[in-house]
Amino acid sequence: MPHLAYPTTTCEGFRCETHCAVRGLAICGELGPAEHEEFERLAQHVRYGPKEALFSEDEVADSVYSLIEGIARLYKLLPDGRRQIIGFALPGDFLGMAPGNRYSFSADSIGGVTVCKFFRGPFLRFIENRPQMLLRMNDFATRELSLAQDQMLLLGRRSAEEKVAAFLVGWRERLARLEGVTKTVSLPMGRQDIADFLGLTIETVSRTFTKLEREKLIVIVPDGVRVLDPKRFDALAAA
Amino acid sequence: MPHLAYPTTTCEGFRCETHCAVRGLAICGELGPAEHEEFERLAQHVRYGPKEALFSEDEVADSVYSLIEGIARLYKLLPDGRRQIIGFALPGDFLGMAPGNRYSFSADSIGGVTVCKFFRGPFLRFIENRPQMLLRMNDFATRELSLAQDQMLLLGRRSAEEKVAAFLVGWRERLARLEGVTKTVSLPMGRQDIADFLGLTIETVSRTFTKLEREKLIVIVPDGVRVLDPKRFDALAAA
DNA sequence: CGCCTGGTTGACTAATGTCAAATTGGGTGG
DNA sequence: CCACCCAATTTGACATTAGTCAACCAGGCG
Structure with missing residues (x-):
């Protein structure tokens, strides 16, 4: 196009x-x-x-x-x-x-x-x-609602580090549905958007990314991150 | 019954x-x-x-x-x-x-x-x-979703005091739909439930109730609160 | 009467926010 | 091609909010 x-x-x-x-x-x-x-x-x-x-x-x-x-x-x-x-x-x-x-x-x-x-x-x-069509609309609404409820749990009860990890895991899964599984998760949104999604400040998001990188869980790349240790990572994000 | x-x-x-x-x-x-x-x-x-x-x-x-x-x-x-x-x-x-x-x-x-x-x-x-029926299911789901989104805003971006005030206002409105408008808002759930709904601890909820009472916005009664100053109160909870 | 549960209060701690400065990287005009 | 600029991000020092832990209090029920 x-x-x-x-x-x-x-x-x-x-x-x-x-x-x-x-x-x-x-x-x-x-x-x-x-x-x-x-x-x-x-x-x-x-x-x-x-x-x-x-x-x-x-x-x-x-x-x-x-x-x-x-x-x-x-x-x-x-x-x-x-x-x-x-x-x-x-x-x-x-x-x-x-x-x-x-x-x-x-x-x-x-x-x-x-x-x-x-x-x-x-x-x-x-x-x-x-x-x-109505049934399909219902499926869409139900899926949205379930996502919203997961997000309420995240916003109300998870620490900053858990929020960021859960966000990256969730985002990777959603992208996988569209593009297939990749090691590198692309993040088209900026840090401020991530902060406003997770109920954090941009500084806390930035520090948390840096921390995850220091702990060798991810590598920060332009417009995304590479996930190094999916197992340990999923554990951090675990429901 | x-x-x-x-x-x-x-x-x-x-x-x-x-x-x-x-x-x-x-x-x-x-x-x-x-x-x-x-x-x-x-x-x-x-x-x-x-x-x-x-x-x-x-x-x-x-x-x-x-x-x-x-x-x-x-x-x-x-x-x-x-x-x-x-x-x-x-x-x-x-x-x-x-x-x-x-x-x-x-x-x-x-x-x-x-x-x-x-x-x-x-x-x-x-x-x-x-x-x-399908249309009605859709209405229900859409309303639920909208409530969930309001709650995300509350969980991610409001202070403890705003959370409690917004909760009381929202709860009063929902009860009003069933029972009509009342000065006294009945709270059948315990403090721990309110805390877990608002992403706070029970201590913070308790302190905040006490604070709102000291500020003469509410009176705490058994199993509920009386709202004294609906205007100032709605302002605190304002979207 | 006293226990039990739920709620409140106090002192202290830890997590996250705030404010400010430094750094990075991409894009543009010379 | 290079230097500069701008926006986004990162980092640091410090402040604030809400959490933690522990004690206390009040009402309801056996």
């Missing part, structure tokens, strides 16, 4: 068939050919440049999003600016469902991001009489 | 019609009379005594539960015994959906609890071709 001149662009020539690498994983993964065609007609394929907002907390939630490519950070802010990142969205993830008619969190791109965007109304009409 | 002699009992005479106070709020709230009758035939009405397990993390998830009466704590444990309470379930709440085929958390009663219990298979077969 060409990198377009302006940051946010509707991709005219995009076809799921040829351009989407995560069909099987995404919300649309179980649609038959005919239904998928109808579904695709509801979608707008949009590309965002780095650090752009997909949507913001408290905005009227007029759209839902299926992330196709790139990584997004999802977060909530307190009035004084404190930020909690509630998750990182990867290709295949489904975003934008809200309990009321407004988004309950904000989402923005980290690097470049491509999404399928659906207006809420047509999307809901499409799924409302398709049990397959 | 009579308090039965043995802690866990199947209630033979139970009929949703006459005994269930939360039909409108529960998962079954939008079923028509005929469908509800079919649905009720799938249910077992079970009563638990205080501090009994409804289900435990990692057990095979053979049932789902609709809480009718009482309060349950939902929690996860680390191998060394540290506990994080991920939520308190109230009447109308729906429990036991898991991403795999095992529960991802444990649930037990605080005081006495009554539930509708459904075996997973028949339950899934009932809902799988009923878009109404």
Whole structure:
């Protein structure tokens, strides 16, 4: 896909068939050919440049999003600016469902991001009489909820070192689902993002990375880490 | 409902019609009379005594539960015994959906609890071709997820005092939905439960209650608190 | 009456946050 | 190609919050 001149662009020539690498994983993964065609007609394929907002907390939630490519950070802010990142969205993830008619969190791109965007109304009409789709939405929501609960345990009850180790293990597993297993875990998000995800400060995250490196559990490389001792590492992160 | 002699009992005479106070709020709230009758035939009405397990993390998830009466704590444990309470379930709440085929958390009663219990298979077969039910399941999951995200913000980014204040405000709102607005907020869970929900120690929770009382924001009463200054209080808890 | 459980208080400690300075590395213009 | 600049990260010294450990207190029940 060409990198377009302006940051946010509707991709005219995009076809799921040829351009989407995560069909099987995404919300649309179980649609038959005919239904998928109808579904695709509801979608707008949009590309965002780095650090752009997909949507913001408290905005009227007029759209839902299926992330196709790139990584997004999802977060909530307190009035004084404190930020909690509630998750990182990867290709295949489904975003934008809200309990009321407004988004309950904000989402923005980290690097470049491509999404399928659906207006809420047509999307809901499409799924409302398709049990397959509804069941799949339920699976997605249940998985998200379980991840959120794991994160509550991490935030409430783990030490800084355990948080960082668990984060790296969890992130490696999520990447493995997409790209297969690798020794080097790429970290496209910055230290501040990791800190805001783990409920720590950037300094504590930095010190903890350094400590793990001194203890020969990892090696810090540009935009990622290499895991040296997966066994000892998983033990640190253990549930 | 009579308090039965043995802690866990199947209630033979139970009929949703006459005994269930939360039909409108529960998962079954939008079923028509005929469908509800079919649905009720799938249910077992079970009563638990205080501090009994409804289900435990990692057990095979053979049932789902609709809480009718009482309060349950939902929690996860680390191998060394540290506990994080991920939520308190109230009447109308729906429990036991898991991403795999095992529960991802444990649930037990605080005081006495009554539930509708459904075996997973028949339950899934009932809902799988009923878009109404699936949509409602989605609403429940979305609401849960949003609550979990609020809690992540609280756990990761709020001070002890803010945590306690936000907890009391949130709890008061949830009770208000069931019982209407009251000045006195009843707290059926103990201090240790509150601590494990907020990612604090019991001592810090106790000190913080005392501090809020000294500052004339609340009065501590047996099994609850009275909120004296709702405005200043909401400000402390503010999102 | 006194025990038992849950809750509170006090003194001290440890983990993490804060503030400030130094370092690194990538990107750009000369 | 090199020097510089900027942003991100790391490191250090110190402050603060919440945790730990231990004692004390209060109400409910046998």
